Amino acid sequence: MSSEAEIRKRKIYRVTFVGFVVNLILSLLKLAAGLVGRSGAMIADAVHSFSDLATDVVVIAFARISAKPSDSGHDYGHGKYETLATIIISIALGVVGAGILIDSIERIRVVLDGGLLPRPGAIALVAAVVSIIVKEILYRYTVRVGRQVQSPSVIANAWHHRSDALSSLGTLVGIGCAYFLGSKWRIADPVAALVVAIFIFKIAFDLIRTGIGELLEQSLPADVEDEILRIVTANPEIREPHNLRTRRIGASIAIEVHVRMDGQMTVEHSHDLTVDIERRLRARFGEGTMIAIHVEPLK
Structure with missing residues (x-):
């Protein structure tokens, strides 16, 4: 395993372990x-x-797998396992959103049928405030590390933290209304939870769509491909790039492109030009970038 991959794995472990400890303590306190x-x-x-x-736990397990180098059975490495982890986390987000949605609808129905929701205690208000602050800090820390190491699963986990903060925000509004405004306002709790559930569904949908796109070998965005072509043709000796193919493999990307050069130049010189292209692409997109360049003579 390269030193870069080892450092990346350690950063993922550290941020996820911090989240695990915080979640465990916070969950017990809120319960x-x-x-x-x-x-x-x-x-x-x-x-x-x-x-x-x-x-x-999912992120930690899949980070270890995705950090493995390529082997005889995985020529392109194990980066797709991280994409799979992203989808699993997204599904977990969706399940949580569904649970909140069902619970909030049931409690709204109780009020509409003339029932009375119980008045919460002040300790629940304090717990909601603490949860919002802690989870928002955890989200910002996690998403920063996720973007730094270009880990979709860590970023997805960060959004899971923020969904918890948003859930606590809805809980705070509902508990606050029920605690301070009387029984008529206790319906605000399930209504706020309903809004939070919809937001969580939106986050889960976006993450699942991105993950599935990567598993199905979706090309990189058009602006990224345009940038790749500009880097490839920065040297005037390299002409007419075509058959560009791109995809994401976990935190890395794969690039395949055909280029045309003067047919009279030596093999050694054309090789030097392709090595220079690879150097510039990796300087922009990371050392883990997988590059294949096919050289053709100018017609």
Whole structure:
């Protein structure tokens, strides 16, 4: 394993382990606050936090696999395992959103049928505030590391942290209305949860769409491919790039392109030109970039 891949793996482990510890402590605190404060919303929020523990385990497990170098059975490495982890986390997000949605609809129905939701205790309010602050800090830390190491699964896990913060925000609004404004306003709790569930579904859908696109060998965005072509043709001796093929493999990308050069130049010189192209592409897109350049003579 290269030193760059080892450093990347360690950063992923560190940020995910920090998230795991924070989620474990926060989940237990919120569960206790929900039980003591008689808040069904806070108990549901605690369950949401417990789901983050499972995604942390997924990220750690798949980071170890995706960091493995290429072997006889995986010529392009194991980067797709990280994409698979992203999809698993996204599905977990969707399941959490569905649970919040169902629970909020049931509680709204109770109120509409003339029922009365219980008044939560002040400890539930405090737990909601603490959860929002802690999870937003954890989101910012995790997403920064995820972008730094170009890890889609870490970024997906960061959004799982933010979904928990948003869930706690909805819980805070609902608990606050129920606690300060009286029984008539207790329906605000499930209504806020309903809005949060929709937002979580949107995040999950976007992440799943991106992950599936990578598994199905979707090309890189058009602006990225245009940039690749500009880098390839920066040297005037290289002409007419064509048959460009791109795809993402975990944190790395793969580039295949055909170029035309003067048919009278030596093989050694054409080789030097292709090596220079590879150097510039890796300087822009990372040392793990997989590059294949096919040289053709100018017609």
